[in-house]
Amino acid sequence: MGLSHRNRLGRPIVGRRHGAGVADSRAIRGGAGRLPQGSATVSGPPPGEGTSNPLETDGSQRERWNMKTAIALLALFVLVSATSVAVAQDGIPSLLGKWDTESRGGLLLHGKKQGNITHWEPKQKVLKGRIDVTGQDGRFVSGTYTSARGAEKFIGMVSADGKSLYAADLDGIWDARIVDNDTLEIVYRHVKPTDTVVAIGIAKRQK
Known part of the structure; x- marks a missing residue:
């Protein structure tokens, strides 16, 4: 039953059913922070998992x-x-074979006559001869040089890059540039008590 009361100022106070206000306040306090049943929940992966970083x-x-x-x-x-x-x-070329040579150079006498194994003569400007390479073991070569005045043996070494030949005979040395498989450009020189010789020549391998 609703009864009307008056407060100290004489204003009426509307009465409520017994316990209604208490029940409402309890409902509010009990439901705070909770979702109603049947509502969806939102969840995500733990931090650092299931995420991708384009920069990384x-x-x-x-x-x-x-x-x-x-x-x-x-x-x-x-x-x-x-x-x-x-x-x-x-890549060491084979120098085996016979090579025809033609050199241009000159002789300087130290006495009355050149040495016995000197292939050049006084006032001579051109010398023709032949190189016979009879042995080759890797870079080491050996053979004989022959001209109109005689023959003498020589030994030599091919450079590591296969482009040069350095040789020595009985009284002189000669350095050769290997132009191609069949051509040598040779610089020859010697100095001894009887004479001095310098010459440059071309050697062509016989076919």
Whole structure:
């Protein structure tokens, strides 16, 4: 039953059923912070899991690409080095055979007559001869040089790059540039008590 009361100022106070206000306040306090039954909940992965960072992904891919590039360059360097060594060791030309030579130079006498094994004579400007390379073991070669005045043996070494020949005979030395498989450009010189000779010539391999 609703009864009307008056407060101290004489204003009526509307009465409520017994316990209604208490029940409402309890309902409010009990339901605070809770979702009604049947409502959906929102959840997500723990921090740091299930997320992607484009910057980190690009950085990882770039690092892997740089690693692969470095490995490829290293492999290429090793291959080129091995190839260079193989060329230096196996690219030595064969000089075996007979070579016709023609040289231009001159002789300087120290006495009355040139030495017995000197192929040049006073006032001579051109010398023709033949080189016989009869032995070759890798870079080491040996043979005989022959001209109208006689013959003398020589030994020599081919350079590591296969482009030059350095030789010595009984009284002089000669350096040759290997122009191609069948051509040598030779510089010859000697100095001894009887005479001095300097000459430059071309040698062509006989076919």
